[in-house]
Amino acid sequence: MSPHSITTHEHYLNAGYGPRSWLLTTDHKRIAILYMLSITFFFFVGGFFAFLMRLELLTPDGDLVSAETYNKLFSMHGITMVWFFLIPSIPSVLGNFLVPMMVGARDVAFPRLNLLSWYIYVVGGLFTLAAMIFGGVDTGWTFYTPFSSTYAHSNVIPVVIGIFILGFSSILTALNFIVTIHTMRAPGLTWFRLPLFIWAMYATSVILVLATPVLAITLAMLGVERIFGVGIFDPALGGDPLLFQHLFWFYSHPAVYIMILPAMGVVSELITCFARKKVFGYRFMAFSLLAIASVGFLVWGHHMFVSGQSAYAGMVFSALSFIVAIPSAVKVFNWAATLYKGSIAYHTPVLYGFGFIGLFTIGGLTGLFLASLALDVHVHDTYFVIAHFHYIMVGGAVMGYLGGIHYWWPKMTGRMYPEGWAKFAALVLFVGFNLTFFPQFILGYLGMPRRYHVYPPEFQVLNVLSTAGATILGIGYLIPFVYLIWSLRHGKNAGRNPWRATGLEWLTPSPPPVHNFDEIPVVTGEPYTYAGEEEQRE
Amino acid sequence: MMHGFPIFPPSASTAAPRVDALFTGLMIMTVFFSALIFFAIAFFAIRYREGSKANRDNPRSESLPLELTWMIVPLCISFGFYFWASTLYTQMHVAPPGAVDVYVVGKQWMWKIQHQQGNREINELHVPLGRPVRLIMTSQDVIHSFFIPAFRIKQDVLPGRYSTEWFQATTPGEYHFFCAQFCGTSHASMIGRVIVMQPAEYERWLAGAAGGAPMATVGEGLFQQFGCASCHLANNSGRGPALAGVAGSTVELEGGGTVVADREYLRESILDPAAKVVRGYKPVMPVFRGQLSPDQVAQLIEYIRSLGGPRVAAKGGTP
């Protein structure tokens, strides 16, 4: 156990207390905390929209909210969750906190840009939030033209500007990570000695840097079309609406990998630590991350199989989509193999890890249904798609985020969370999640289209099940929110390394000092050297 | 007021059982791999729990043969499904010859349907049993999508061009159709029903009270009314080419190249005549974009298609 206790040693949390010390900080750890507070806020905003939607869908008729309000709810749910929660979630919170420590650096390469990225996030967020409060937007998060550019009467422009601004926040964070990982690794920390979380953050950053600008310019063109009434995408004015979809999905499909790759990185850390065994197939795990990141750029057309895209292009995109499943399969098998002959301790983070693997497996395999041309024709734009991507984004990305938060909470705050409550919450979330989204697979194959405010009565039973699950899921999210805050004051003192984990971040005291390391560590071996540790302990 | 608890949609077209077979195949694969992973994790997690007496000798952290296995096996399975799904898609993509053509126009927020015999419907589609039916669809405003779950087909309906889908119904009855692409406030009300009828019954329905003049006849009236006839003279001496026999033929274009005069070309040439001008003619035809409704364009096309007979030699080139 560490000789330090939270109250005596000097660390990033007690290095200054005023608002200035937070709002002008360039410390990556404080910026991570700022991000955590902001994205938690947006998570509950987005969750609130989702809950109202599920309430409306309890009955086939539109009796709770009007069609217009419902359309705004699902649009704002998607926009909030995708851009203001999921995309920044693991990179900006856990990534910001951990990347410099894991590579053995005192901070990211450009600390001021890092703070700037948070301010850009806040400005983009406030812009979008204001647009939502003063009227909202009803285009769906996909902004398909010509509806968004010509026909919608809601606040399309302010929301688009908010997302445009936000994009620069993503780019700056990613740029910082790429440069930090390339140039600031501690002596001896070669690429194949890096934790998989770093590989995941690197792959994610590459996607962010290369995809986000395309979203920015696409939304800018959408804005130009809407403001000046000129035709870029509107066929009535000579444009082609499918061009918008190509450009949009060139960003938005890789965006899914922006959400899931970091969670894969987190889960790799969790599994290997709590199995007390080196991750199986380290190099394959690392390269599969890069493979997903790069092949993931080439599959966007599978969102457009029934859009009027040519059948030939559909086949090309379908084949590429099947290929991108392979590196994902490699990851799942390797995680399972890591457990073999391990010594598994059931702490909360690994429960989230198991939950992730299971839900991601289902989410990934149902992705193959959507990559299959003939079948996608039927299930496209139905609840099958909704269920599929929530298995990836909520079952995958959010589970990974929560697992990571629990795993590194002792490092971030110096306190342990209450283990009993945490296990209970993980169980509630798992049950609530499956009850919410599994019925939606069936609904989708039955043919219930997405974005429907009213629906034929034969779909009701499944919708009631889904709403019941959503209630449980909602409560499940409130439990960690409460006990994590509680633990800040009442949690047990965590000590330097409560999980006996490897990795440079565990070499520093908890919470870490301002510049992370008094002396930059020198790395001499591979990561995850748990083997033989059992004997040492005895 | 519960309406039953179906978990599988009705299957009422020739495509439906084949799509369902693909679905079942993928389902078996999914259940197999999910079970494999779940079982492996559960088994390892219990057997190798902390403090258990399980044998942990020689723990391995890499194995090239294993990695190759779980790369190559999924790859082969993936490509199996890829070929299955793509072959089926190709077969489902192109309508067989002799299909019944029905025009569909989507607009916020209703479906307008026009049969060649002149019958018009809104949010209802009557079709004969056992005959292929092709929907020729366009939108008047935003993107819609025509989705018939019982037939397992769906196609986005775009403004400014025709998209098509086809089906052959196998079971009489009434089935939902939905708009599947979000199109604005009342998107969820843009639904209707397909009524599959026995052929004889269908013929009676076509001839019934709902019937009007056939589309081609109405189109002929429009052809006169909008002054098309003053240039497109039948003997090919006008400022525009004669239209008899044009539909479906290959047309040579001004500035090189050829185009097949399908519905899409005819539609474009009515709305935006300068886009692809027939060789030997000048782009003098007025633009009818905004002048004609999608229904009227369809009627004109049907009229042009009804002008059979040999094609009169084009003015500037060989026919």
Place this chain on the structure above:
Amino acid sequence: MSEERALVAHQFETAAQQRSAATLGMWVFLATEVLFFGGMLMAYTVYRVMDGAAFARASHAQNILLGGINTAVLLTSSLTMALGVHAAQEGRRRRSVLMLSATMVLGALFLGIKAVEYSQKFAEHLVPGVDFRYAGPDAGAAQIYFILYFLLTGFHAIHLTIGIGVLAVIAFSAARGRYTSAYSTPVEVAGLYWHFVDIVWIFLYPLIYLIQVYR
């Protein structure tokens, strides 16, 4: 040595590490920029492939001479920028300030010529959204050409304006002697950005001005 150490930010170990981080950071940013312009270039590609003849006709409203002069101006500015960086690296303060100033002047000249071209477009009613009038048969495609023209050159001009602003700051610091042969990273990084803006124009000139001019 201690003076050099003072210029290294706390998160870096050595000046060399700081320099390579800054350079790599700018290169990564430029990769982002490529795809920012790339979105518009893809729209351009698609519409030109679909309706090349209309694009050619619409492009004949452009002034090849002004565009060509502007290309030469930007190429020259890239030369002066490179010379300015070189002078800064050698610690030749006066010369680097002179070259950086020349670069800014050339950039401003480019913007001036661009402004003349823009005002001609306004006079000829070739600005989509603002009383657009186009006589040819394919006004729709021509309109898209002009939208993309204004978007591409407009965003390029914004980038150039930012570049001039950055160079003003850099030149001011250079004049005050902040850069030495040991530390000239900001000048180099600003140079990378300037050259990138130049490269964008190298592609825009043939794509926008030089379509079937023999017609």
Place this chain on the structure above:
Amino acid sequence: MSAGSTPGTYVRVAGALYLLLALTVACAFIDMGPFNLVVAMTIAVAKAVLVVLFFMHVRSAGGLTRVVACAGAFWLLFMCVLTLTDFLTRN
């Protein structure tokens, strides 16, 4: 610090750039059908490569810089090629 390039090199590179500019304008006045675009783009790529190699010091930079410098262009190429698989194969 800067490896190799001297002011003399820069001036020669600029000279080459001017020549290529004149060449691209000249070629534009010759009717080569679809090859006009090919020629124009080839010259543009050549000019860009000169700027990148000499003015932006990639000639003397490490592999990483080269990879990053190419990454943006490659991704743009992927985007255009895959999108054109749709637009060029309609009907």
